Amino acid sequence: MCGIVGLHLRSPELYSRLGELLTGMLCEMEDRGADSAGIAVYGNDDWSPRGRGSVSLIDVEVSGETVAAALGAETGAEVTAVTVDNVVLASADVDSEVLLSAARKAFPHVLVGGFGEDLAVLKGVGAPRALAERWGLAKAQGWQGVGHTRMATESAVTSSGAHPYAVGPGECLVHNGSFSNHATIRRDLRAAGIEFDSENDTEVGARFVARQLADGKGVDEALTDLTRTFDGFYTLLVSNRDSFAVVRDAIACKPAVIAETDDWVAMASEYRALAHLPGVENARIWEPEPEVIYHWNRQEVSA
Amino acid sequence: MSSADEAVPAFDLSTTPLREVNQALHASGLEGEYVIENPRGAHNVAVGLDAPVKVTVNGHLGYYAAGMNQQAEVVVNGNAGQGLAENMMSGTVHVTGSASQSAGATGRGGLLVIDGDAGARCGISMKGIDIVVGGDVGHMSAFMAQKGRLVVRGDAGDALGDSLYEARIYLRGAAKSLGADCVEKEMRPEHLEELAGLLKAAGFVDDDPASYKRYGSARTLYHFTHENEY
Numbered sequence: 001m002c003g004i005v006g007l008h009l010r011s012p013e014l015y016s017r018l019g020e021l022l023t024g025m026l027c028e029m030e031d032r033g034a035d036s037a038g039i040a041v042y043g044n045d046d047w048s049p050r051g052r053g054s055v056s057l058i059d060v061e062v063s064g065e066t067v068a069a070a071l072g073a074e075t076g077a078e079v080t081a082v083t084v085d086n087v088v089l090a091s092a093d094v095d096s097e098v099l100l101s102a103a104r105k106a107f108p109h110v111l112v113g114g115f116g117e118d119l120a121v122l123k124g125v126g127a128p129r130a131l132a133e134r135w136g137l138a139k140a141q142g143w144q145g146v147g148h149t150r151m152a153t154e155s156a157v158t159s160s161g162a163h164p165y166a167v168g169p170g171e172c173l174v175h176n177g178s179f180s181n182h183a184t185i186r187r188d189l190r191a192a193g194i195e196f197d198s199e200n201d202t203e204v205g206a207r208f209v210a211r212q213l214a215d216g217k218g219v220d221e222a223l224t225d226l227t228r229t230f231d232g233f234y235t236l237l238v239s240n241r242d243s244f245a246v247v248r249d250a251i252a253c254k255p256a257v258i259a260e261t262d263d264w265v266a267m268a269s270e271y272r273a274l275a276h277l278p279g280v281e282n283a284r285i286w287e288p289e290p291e292v293i294y295h296w297n298r299q300e301v302s303a
Numbered sequence: 304m305s306s307a308d309e310a311v312p313a314f315d316l317s318t319t320p321l322r323e324v325n326q327a328l329h330a331s332g333l334e335g336e337y338v339i340e341n342p343r344g345a346h347n348v349a350v351g352l353d354a355p356v357k358v359t360v361n362g363h364l365g366y367y368a369a370g371m372n373q374q375a376e377v378v379v380n381g382n383a384g385q386g387l388a389e390n391m392m393s394g395t396v397h398v399t400g401s402a403s404q405s406a407g408a409t410g411r412g413g414l415l416v417i418d419g420d421a422g423a424r425c426g427i428s429m430k431g432i433d434i435v436v437g438g439d440v441g442h443m444s445a446f447m448a449q450k451g452r453l454v455v456r457g458d459a460g461d462a463l464g465d466s467l468y469e470a471r472i473y474l475r476g477a478a479k480s481l482g483a484d485c486v487e488k489e490m491r492p493e494h495l496e497e498l499a500g501l502l503k504a505a506g507f508v509d510d511d512p513a514s515y516k517r518y519g520s521a522r523t524l525y526h527f528t529h530e531n532e533y
Contacts, residue, residue, distance in 0.1 A: 252423055252441075253404070255385065271363050271384060272344030285363070285382060287403055287422050290442065 003029025019140030033151030038123025114166025168210030
């Protein structure tokens with residue numbers, strides 16, 4: 001099963017409610033998978049202060065102060081770190097990839113949840129409702145969030161097996177379904193020098209998309225390439241700091257519903273995850289067509 | 304029991320557990336009209352009805368809405384998720400919005416009307432149900448359909464009627480492609496009459512049956528034919 005949720009806010013008036021709305025969406029999808037969960041939030045200043053590079057370290061098992069000091073020593077920048085349950089969110093006035101390299105050097109065995117500007121990724125093992133509570137997700141602000149509730153199929157129940165996979169700068173991917181040729185594609189990517197954190201099939205999809213984007217392709221092109229390369233059943237939500245995209249495989253047996261209003265675009269595995277969103281009664285609601293890429297871009301709003 | 308003077312009993316799914324609602328609708332000797340409010344995409348609403356009742360649902364439904372229906376008239380003012388009216392035996396199910404995949408799957412009787420679009424595999428393995436879709440249907444609709452009629456007022460996705468047995472498909476728009484063994488067939492007077500009856504029953508009285516095409520099985524995939532003797 002697994003459940004996907006995503007909310008892309010258009011109205012700045014809703015930014016303060018992002019966490020509350022995302023919590024409702026995530027918890028409603030707990031029935032689809034309750035072994036682990038993860039979220040990505042774009043634009044929450046407490047977790048990823050505006051204008052700074054940030055990196056999320058999962059199950060790091062040392063204090064935020066220790067992380068900040070270690071990353072500060074590596075980068076020469078002033079690093080701040082916030083501990084949110086099992087995750088340390090570090091940020092500094094440097095490019096997020098500089099911070100990422102420092103984290104990999106200082107904590108080579110720690111799982112990186114994600115990195116980028118305005119991005120915080122939290123994931124862990126346990127029931128989604130309990131994790132959301134421990135993260136204080138309901139209080140988070142921002143302009144966009146995605147979430148995933150996992151019922152493990154392709155790899156172990158660990159934080160590294162939980163979604164989102166945020167392996168490119170500011171980019172996240174969550175997936176419902178399974179890829180059947182992921183081992184082949186992983187071999188090809190490994191041969192090209194790409195490293196993996198897990199044996200999870202979704203990570204292969206995320207690494208594939210990140211590579212396409214790094215090569216300068218747009219999201220639409222990257223996802224089109226993915227549909228031509230990957231076999232299996234999937235609904236994917238791919239988010240960036242300024243974009244929100246959904247695609248399903250040709251068979252389209254994994255569920256997906258999109259709803260759109262003037263104030264937001266939302267996607268979930270099932271409608272019931274959207275039922276509490278403000279104005280949903282007047283939303284345009286539809287089921288994405290197979291292999292059609294649905295893509296929204298954020299209009300920058302001056303605060 | 305209800306008459307025009309009495310208020311129609313209403314269940315509110317935001318306060319009443321679904322199991323209680325479905326149990327109430329399974330009471331023996333049930334008749335009259337019922338309303339279900341605030342379904343909020345819940346699964347399995349109004350499943351297994353087996354009484355001459357009318358049930359109106361105001362809002363969107365999740366999976367398997369009105370599944371296994373017998374006798375009842377179910378109206379959904381909203382959309383429905385996967386497996387709408389799955390394995391319906393008799394009665395009617397009418398959805399004013401759109402339905403997700405596998406609507407009317409394996410249905411053996413009754414009439415399913417979807418005013419909007421239906422997703423992939425509408426009428427998969429249908430075995431006697433009639434389905435009328437106001438808009439489009441997705442890919443592989445009427446896959447392995449064995450009996451009954453599927454009417455589509457819009458277009459059909461890929462592989463319409465793949466591996467079809469004996470069901471009839473009436474399509475007004477265009478099919479992206481036809482599935483294995485599905486072919487266009489002549490619209491004879493009895494088909495125009497049959498289609499007119501289905502459109503009337505579904506409330507699409509202004510449609511001209513002559514604007515539809517009929518599709519069915521070429522029967523080349525059959526392993527057994529009526530000439531076989533055992």
